[in-house]
Amino acid sequence: MKKVGLYFGTFNPIHIGHLVIANYMVEFSDLDEVWFVITPRSPFKQKQSLLDDHHRFQMVFEAIEDYPKLKASKVEFSLPQPNYTVNTLVHLGEQYGADHRFCLIMGEDNLKTFHKWKNYEVILDNHELYVYPRVSDGRLPDQFKGHEGIHQVNAPIMEIxxxxxxxxxKAGKNIRPMLPDRVWKYMDEMNFYR
Structure with missing residues (x-):
């Protein structure tokens, strides 16, 4: 059985911080792969600033081309909007069956608000969470402390x-070092975010 960490996000654009976290998870935990699940629209974010789904998928694809344990997924593109993680997990379970075990990758800031997610108890009962540190006070809600399905992974803190x-x-600053080279080239050629 393949253990897959699902790293959800709009990736608008994907940057080196995302790659560092994903690669750390796949190299220093028991995950076999990490899939970047590009979200068309999050219930918690406005859609106005999002690039077209296809372009964000292409940037993720470009960013991870040299990393065989990292995959780009557009599974949510065909699911009803807005996307809810619990629905995506059910869909993936039906699609991949017993061959894959899906886990969630999230920052500790998201874990603090996890109780607000649709059917979060169902997610936690059926899927492990791999939590990476974010700049915060480090305090987690009591209901998640010591939970056997929540693994805190000491990945690097990425303030990007x-x-x-x-x-x-857009302000004309050189942000190129913050992006994988192929993402920068694609972004620049397409004249995005100017």
């Missing part, structure tokens, strides 16, 4: 965001 990259790129 897609929002920062978009804003600074």
């Amino acid at each position: 965001s897609s929002t920062f990259i978009r804003k600074q790129h």
